[in-house]
Amino acid sequence: MTTIKQVAAVIPAAGIGRRMQSECPKQYLQLGQKTVLEWTVQALCQDPRISHIYIATSNDDPYFSAQQFKVKQPIVRVQGGATRAASVAAGVQAAIADGFSWVAVHDAARPCLTAAELTAVLDAALSDPVGALLALPVADTLKRSEAGQRSSGSVCREQLWQAQTPQVFPAAELQRGWQLLGTDHPDLTDEASVMEALGLQPQLVVGRRSNLKITQPGDEAIARLIVLDKE
Ligand SMILES: Nc1ccn([C@@H]2O[C@H](COP(=O)(O)OP(=O)(O)OP(=O)(O)O)[C@@H](O)[C@H]2O)c(=O)n1
Numbered sequence: 732m733t734t735i736k737q738v739a740a741v742i743p744a745a746g747i748g749r750r751m752q753s754e755c756p757k758q759y760l761q762l763g764q765k766t767v768l769e770w771t772v773q774a775l776c777q778d779p780r781i782s783h784i785y786i787a788t789s790n791d792d793p794y795f796s797a798q799q800f801k802v803k804q805p806i807v808r809v810q811g812g813a814t815r816a817a818s819v820a821a822g823v824q825a826a827i828a829d830g831f832s833w834v835a836v837h838d839a840a841r842p843c844l845t846a847a848e849l850t851a852v853l854d855a856a857l858s859d860p861v862g863a864l865l866a867l868p869v870a871d872t873l874k875r876s877e878a879g880q881r882s883s884g885s886v887c888r889e890q891l892w893q894a895q896t897p898q899v900f901p902a903a904e905l906q907r908g909w910q911l912l913g914t915d916h917p918d919l920t921d922e923a924s925v926m927e928a929l930g931l932q933p934q935l936v937v938g939r940r941s942n943l944k945i946t947q948p949g950d951e952a953i954a955r956l957i958v959l960d961k962e
């Protein structure tokens with residue numbers, strides 16, 4: 732009988748959603764019958780290799796206790812930190828303490844992840860010496876703006892990708908990176924940056940534009956259309 736490798740999902744959900752300017756943190760906005768976070772947890776349970784879910788929330792989060800996660804995987808709440816990296820590191824530490832050697836880090840603000848994307852990034856990561864992340868080749872012309880929101884030129888996009896999540900890596904390697912660099916380093920905006928800082932080159936797995944991160948006003952309306960189309 733072949734045993735499948737068990738992976739802990741870590742969801743950073745301790746942000747305040749400043750850019751969103753919404754009445755509550757964006758991870759608790761309602762998309763139909765579920766909140767963004769409830770959709771995200773459900774999305775991560777679409778592959779049986781995800782066996783536990785660690786959610787990092789802010790200490791004074793008044794919304795989490797009312798969440799209804801209708802999944803069979805155990806949900807573990809941990810205290811998030813002042814940065815996304817600190818929140819992720821708290822979840823990874825809890826996962827390691829529970830015996831996990833691989834983690835799949837996925838933003839709470841990305842509720843539209845499909846089963847196909849999740850399976851693809853897990854397949855790639857678990858058979859790769861470094862790990863893997865979902866990403867999109869840049870499809871638009873990129874402009875640089877140095878003053879007054881005016882274009883001062885274009886940036887070559889030939890070798891540029893937009894990182895998404897899940898990002899799937901060995902937990903101990905991530906911890907080694909944070910021990911070296913800290914969790915408030917401005918360049919460590921995702922887990923792949925930590926691996927790159929260790930001199931490693933994660934595998935890029937082509938994702939979908941529908942796996943958007945709810946960030947700016949109006950993004951929640953797009954995400955609502957995507958998730959309700961699945962219902
Ligand atoms: N200290 C932090 C900051 C962010 N996050 C989480 O990291 C994810 C991606 O971060 P981002 O989109 O930047 O969320 P916010 O930090 O909430 O947004 P903003 O920067 O607009 O405040 C989100 O699910 C957010 O909840 C976190 O767990 N802990």
Ligand SMILES: C[C@](O)(CO)[C@H](O)COP(=O)(O)O
Nearest residue numbers: 815838894895896920921944
């Ligand atoms: C992790 C991430 O979603 C990859 O694109 C992104 O770096 C998160 O950035 P944020 O400013 O913390 O939302």
